[in-house]
Amino acid sequence: MGRWEPNAKGRLREAALDLYVERGFEQTTVAEIAARAGLTARTFFRHFPDKREVLFAGSTDLERHMVDALVGAPEAASPMTAVGVALDAAAAALGGNRDFARRRHLVITANGELQERELIKMTRLSAALAGGLGRRGVAEADARLAAEAGIAVLRVAFERWVTGPEERDLAEVMRESVDRLRSLTR
């Protein structure tokens, strides 16, 4: 198995998603995921604490990418422009594998507990963005509003991208949603 190890995490993730879509999240066990991936449960637990985290393992990276981008945006950028830079980073992080994103979305929307988990992750992400805006000198209430608006765009754009029929670029859908929000609040 040695020479496959570098891909073990990706294979486990694919196997888990396949099974969650086929049988449902609740009905799938870690042993089944490992077997489908041709690996052991022991290997599974080296990469994920439990079967739920297979779906959320990327969220720490996503937060880091977005906050780094936001904090690193040009000094003169407005709060919403900085949030836009963070959304571009999110599109780069999430937009590479639409099929994976689509299946993950199916699994999460089918399960109340997973939806709650996703909601909590989004709230943490919003707080992290607001914190990043604070470091840019944005007042707290403005930082929270801009961060929440950014998360609203992220959620709506991501869902459009993932459920829409056409194969569009996530970054494009995201920027279009920022423009829509802008024209809605005008």
Next chain:
Amino acid sequence: MGRWEPNAKGRLREAALDLYVERGFEQTTVAEIAARAGLTARTFFRHFPDKREVLFAGSTDLERHMVDALVGAPEAASPMTAVGVALDAAAAALGGNRDFARRRHLVITANGELQERELIKMTRLSAALAGGLGRRGVAEADARLAAEAGIAVLRVAFERWVTGPEERDLAEVMRESVDRLRSLTR
């Protein structure tokens, strides 16, 4: 007890909040809430399914008030203007008792499970507003963005109102936050 019955719900709510603030939500029992209110546990359960719902019993009314206001906004109103009308309705529903709101906020922010519950209620509220905008003929993605933006304003304004030192009108803080969001997204 007969002549007190009309106020039983309010007394139970006050007693519960007092105890949640004094001892913590986890440490308070329904029996203690009823005793503090001078009522029986049986009476408690006529008004609330459990001790958690004392904190969330108002959310169905809030949703109804907001959606009714939104759907009833002038036909020519833009989506964000209709959301603003819903926010005014929220301010009317929530803004009457700042002390209650302040203590409720303290209890909820001290408890992860209650925070999650509040989050889920807010998400449902957002979906209900988006549904109301849909009935006004607003396209789905716009409806969701405008609803999410409205909920962002509600949360940020409510928290400012409840934690702020000055005794301001919630409606005023809410409208100020709508203006801030507008200038942020400009």
